[in-house]
Amino acid sequence: MRKLKNSELGRLNVEAFKKTVKIPIIVVLDNIRSLNNIGSVFRTSDAFLIEKIYLCGITAKPPHKEIHKTALGATETVAWEYAKDALELVKKLKSEGVKVASIEQADNSTMLPDFNIKPNTKYAVVFGNEVKGVQQEVVSESDYCIEIPQFGTKHSLNISVSVGVVLWDLVKKFKY
Numbered sequence: 001m002r003k004l005k006n007s008e009l010g011r012l013n014v015e016a017f018k019k020t021v022k023i024p025i026i027v028v029l030d031n032i033r034s035l036n037n038i039g040s041v042f043r044t045s046d047a048f049l050i051e052k053i054y055l056c057g058i059t060a061k062p063p064h065k066e067i068h069k070t071a072l073g074a075t076e077t078v079a080w081e082y083a084k085d086a087l088e089l090v091k092k093l094k095s096e097g098v099k100v101a102s103i104e105q106a107d108n109s110t111m112l113p114d115f116n117i118k119p120n121t122k123y124a125v126v127f128g129n130e131v132k133g134v135q136q137e138v139v140s141e142s143d144y145c146i147e148i149p150q151f152g153t154k155h156s157l158n159i160s161v162s163v164g165v166v167l168w169d170l171v172k173k174f175k176y
Contacts, residue, residue: 017077022051023174024122025167026098030086030138031057031129032159039070040160041127046074048171051122053078056086086126090141093124101144102126102134103166105155109147112166117173125166130159 012020027045032038038060045053055061061082062068062075083089090100099121117123126142128134139145148157148165157165 014073014077017046017049020049022049023171025050025170025174026093026122026124027053027163027167028086028089028100028124028126029053029055029059029159030126030134031132032059032127033130034159035060035064035066036070037130037159039067039072039074041163042067042071042074042078042080044160044164044167045078048167050078050167053080054086054089054124055080055082056084056089086135087137087141090124090126090138094141094143098122098124099144100124100126100142101146102128102139102142103146103148103162104128104134104139105147106139106145109145111149112146112169113149115144115146115169115173117170123170125170127159127163127166 027041027050029038029041038055041053060067062071062080067075094100099118101123103125125146126134126138128138146166148162150157
């Protein structure tokens with residue numbers, strides 16, 4: 001085996017990325033404190049051709065040096081928008097036919113491996129604050145609550161790790 005050079009990876013340029021058909025997934029970040037987490041979510045969303053990111057509440061917006069540090073230019077490729085109130089955004093998305101899933105530990109949640117996507121359906125996945133999680137009113141308004149199975153003594157993951165796990169699983173279900 002030989003590691004590939006960057007020139008061999010077949011990466012899209014910004015213009016080609018913007019024209020490429022995206023996976024019908026919207027990421028909603030609600031009250032995320034860490035600028036590094038926000039940048040990581042942009043980078044992961046770029047890697048998986050995610051349609052859009054909404055930044056809500058106290059979540060910082062590009063351009064910002066600390067976001068850029070981990071996003072590595074993904075703030076220029078992934079479509080994003082700021083929405084002050086996550087609950088109002090969720091209501092708006094649902095009125096447009098988007099299915100909303102809060103990523104949270106809750107009673108009657110669906111474990112991520114058991115969650116099945118419906119064809120020709122767009123999904124929004126909501127990730128909450130690093131300490132408090134997704135706001136209860138947003139969880140209550142969601143169509144689904146998806147939980148990442150965890151087996152150790154810690155029952156939480158860093159927000160950027162959670163986004164990577166969830167997006168990878170959902171993208172696999174869309175693509176394969």
